[in-house]
Amino acid sequence: MSTIHATALIDPRAELDSSVEVGAYSIVGPNVKIGAGTKIGPHVVIDGHTTIGRDNTFFQFSSIGAAPQDKKYAGEPTRLEIGDRNVVREFCTFNLGTTQDVGVTRLGNDNWIMAYVHLAHDCQIGSHTIFANNAQLAGHVHIGDWVILGGFTNIHQFCQVGAHAMTGMGTCLTQDVPPFVILSGNPAATHGVNTEGLKRRGFSGEQIKAIRNGYKTIYKSGLTLDQAKLELDAAQHAAAPDVGSHIALLRGFLDTTTRGIVR
Secondary structure (H helix, E strand, O other), X not given: OOEEOOOOEEOOOOEEOOOOEEOOOOEEOXXXXXXXXXXXXXXXXXXXXXXXXXXXXXXXXXXXXXXOOOOOOOOOOOEEEEOOOOEEOOOOEEEXXXXXXXXXXXXXXXXXXXXXXXXXXXXXXXXXXXXXXXXXXXXXXXXXXXXXXXXXXXXXXXXXXXXXXXXXOOOEEOOEEOOOEEEEOOOOEEEEEOHXXXXXXXXXXXXXXXXXHHXXXXXXXXXXXXHHHHHHHHHHHHOOHHHHHHHHHHHHHHHHOOOOEOO
8 A cells, every 4th residue: 555644635546656655734636647666745736637757756845737827728638747766845836738839748857856946837857957946947948858957047938958058046048058058147148068067977078078169169169050050060970979979969959949049
C-alpha cells in the first residue's frame, strides 16, 4: 500500500504506485498518475491530467497541475507531464497546457526547482536544469537541458533558452538566449560563455574553445546574424565530430528563434 497520511485526500480514481508517499493534508485529484518512489510532502495539491514519474520529491505548499492562467482556457483536458528524479521545493506552481499550443506542459528529468518557481502553461523544460528561487516563466517558454536560471529571473512568453545557458539574479528576458551563453540584467545583456559549467560537465578544452569562437562570431565579430550563420556553418564542417556537434547546436538554435536573440 502507498504510504498516505490519514489527513491526505486521494481521489479513488488517481493512480499511485504502491511506494508513493503522500504527506498530511495533501490533495491528489482523479486524473493524476504518480510513479514509484515519488514523495509528496504536506499541503501539496496535485490536480488536472497530471502524470508524474519516478523518484520525484515535492516539498510542502506547491500547486501542481492547476488550470492555466490563460483567459482563453475553457476546461479542455490538457496535461502536465513531469519526468523522473526532480526535486520541487516549496510554493511552486506548475500549470496545465492549453489547446493554443501543444496542450501539455512538460518538465524533464533530474531538475532542481527551488521555491516559488512558476511554470506557466505549455512550458517545455528539459533535463538537469536548476531554477533558483522565484524564477518565473510565462506561457510557451522552452528551456534546454542543463540551463541554470538565477533567482528572480523573469522570462517573457514564447522565449527560448538554449542548452547550458545561465542567467544571473534578476535577469529579465524578452528575447531568446542561444546555447552556452551567460547573461544578466534588465534588459538582459550577454557576458560570454558558461565556461565553468561546461568544464564541470566534462567538455574538453577544444570543445570549449570552439564554443567560445562561435560566441565571438555571433557577438563580437560585427557580422550580421545571417553572416554569422555562414561562419558557423564553415566552422562546423571544418571541426572534428565531437567539436562540430556543439557548434551545430549553437548554429541550429539561430534558425529556431522567433523573437530574435539577446544581442
